[in-house]
Amino acid sequence: MQKEQQVFLKEQLSILDTNERLKLYKRASTLRKNQQSRQKPRDDERLSRGKSLDDFVLQILLQETGDVPVDRTSGNGTVIWLGPKSCSVRSADERVECSIPRSIHVAIGDRVSFGPRGDEYSIVAVMPRSTVLSRPDVDNGRIERVIAANVDVVVVVVSVIAPPLHPRLIDRYMIAIQRGGAKMLLAINKVDLLDGQTRPVELAKLEPYRGIVAMTLCSTTDGTGIDELRTMVTGQTCAFVGHSGVGKSSLINAFDPNLQLLTRSVSVGYGRGAHTTTASTLLRLADGTQVIDTPGVRSFGLWDIGRSELAWYFPEFEDYQSDCKFRNCTHSHEPACGVKSAVARGLISSPRYEAYMRILTLA
Ligand SMILES: Nc1nc2c(ncn2[C@@H]2O[C@H](COP(=O)(O)OP(=O)(O)OP(=O)(O)O)[C@@H](O)[C@H]2O)c(=O)[nH]1
Numbered sequence: 001m002q003k004e005q006q007v008f009l010k011e012q013l014s015i016l017d018t019n020e021r022l023k024l025y026k027r028a029s030t031l032r033k034n035q036q037s038r039q040k041p042r043d044d045e046r047l048s049r050g051k052s053l054d055d056f057v058l059q060i061l062l063q064e065t066g067d068v069p070v071d072r073t074s075g076n077g078t079v080i081w082l083g084p085k086s087c088s089v090r091s092a093d094e095r096v097e098c099s100i101p102r103s104i105h106v107a108i109g110d111r112v113s114f115g116p117r118g119d120e121y122s123i124v125a126v127m128p129r130s131t132v133l134s135r136p137d138v139d140n141g142r143i144e145r146v147i148a149a150n151v152d153v154v155v156v157v158v159s160v161i162a163p164p165l166h167p168r169l170i171d172r173y174m175i176a177i178q179r180g181g182a183k184m185l186l187a188i189n190k191v192d193l194l195d196g197q198t199r200p201v202e203l204a205k206l207e208p209y210r211g212i213v214a215m216t217l218c219s220t221t222d223g224t225g226i227d228e229l230r231t232m233v234t235g236q237t238c239a240f241v242g243h244s245g246v247g248k249s250s251l252i253n254a255f256d257p258n259l260q261l262l263t264r265s266v267s268v269g270y271g272r273g274a275h276t277t278t279a280s281t282l283l284r285l286a287d288g289t290q291v292i293d294t295p296g297v298r299s300f301g302l303w304d305i306g307r308s309e310l311a312w313y314f315p316e317f318e319d320y321q322s323d324c325k326f327r328n329c330t331h332s333h334e335p336a337c338g339v340k341s342a343v344a345r346g347l348i349s350s351p352r353y354e355a356y357m358r359i360l361t362l363a
C-alpha cells in the first residue's frame, strides 16, 4: 500500500466508531474470500501474497467514497489570469485555479506560491517583483494597485480619430513606467483612419515624444507597423495598456492568427471604447514572447509621486537642470531656472512643460 493510501485509510477509519469499524473489516474479509475463490489455485497463491485485509478495507472505502485520495501539493508559478477574487497560475505548464486571500494583493505577471486550502488552492505568497506598473486604487488613493508585474516592456497604446489622441495620458504612463523599472513603447494605432488633412495635425501632437520614447505607427486594419511592433517585443514579457477601444486586444490578435481575444467596436457618437476586456490575461506566444492584455482605463492617476522627484521622469529636462540657480529647483516659481529658459527658447516642448506643471501642482 502506498503512503498516501495508508494516510487515507487511517483518516477514514478514525471517523468510524468501533462497531462500524468491525463491520467494515467483516465485509473486507468476505470480499477477500470471494475474490480468492474466483481465482485459479496458482494465481491465488501469487495474488494473495502481500495483500492484507487492510488492502480490501481500502478497496471498499475507495469504492464508497467514489474518490481516489489526491496528493494535493503546494507549488510556484506565474499569474496568467486575474479576476476579482481568484486567479489562474501557470505552474510547470499546468493551469491551477487559486483563490486570493483578502490580505494579499496579486497582480498579473506575479510570481506566486500557492497551497491547498480546504478542497481548493489558495495564493500563499507573492515573490518580490522585478518591475511594476502601479497606480492608486480608484476608490482609495492611498492604496497602490499594481497593474502588471515583472514585465520588460509596457506598450502604451493610443489611437487616432476614434478614440482621439490624448497625449496627456502618455505623460502619465511615461512617469509610472520609468518609476516601476520597465521600458516603454508607444504604439499609435488606427493610422489607417488618417487622411491628408488629419495626418499632419495628429502627428504634430506626437512631436514632443520623438527621441524620448520609442514609438511606432500601426494599424491592425491594413497591417501597418505590426511586424515592427512584434519584433520590438520578441522574446520579452510585455503588457498592453491604454484607454478602452484603442485596439490593445486587436494588436495582440494581430501577432498570432490563433489568438482570439474579444474585441468590440467603439461607440459612434463619442468614439469611446466599450470596455470589452474585463480581466487581465497573460498569453505565451509560440516563440516564448509573453503578452499581457489589460482592460482599458478611464484615467490613469500617479502613485505617490514626490515633488522633487517628478522632474527625473521628464528626460528632456535633464540637460538644462544644471543651469538652474538652485539645486533643489522645482522649475516652477524659482528665478534663474534652466528648464524654464529652455522652454522659452523652444528647446523643451511647451505642452510637456505644461504637463509637468499640472502634475506638480497635484503632487
Ligand atoms: N480602423 C481601425 N480600427 C481598429 C484598429 N485596431 C482595432 N480597431 C477596432 O477598434 C475597436 C476596439 O478594438 P479592441 O481591440 O477591442 O480595443 P481594446 O483596446 O482592446 O479595448 P478594451 O478591451 O475595451 O480596453 C474594434 O472594433 C477594432 O476592430 C485599426 O488599426 N484601425
Ligand SMILES: [Mg+2]
Binding pocket: 248, 249, 250, 262, 263, 276, 277, 293, 294, 295, 296
Ligand atoms: Mg481589449
Ligand SMILES: [Zn+2]
Binding pocket: 321, 324, 325, 329, 330, 331, 332, 334, 336, 337, 338, 339, 340
Ligand atoms: Zn529649474
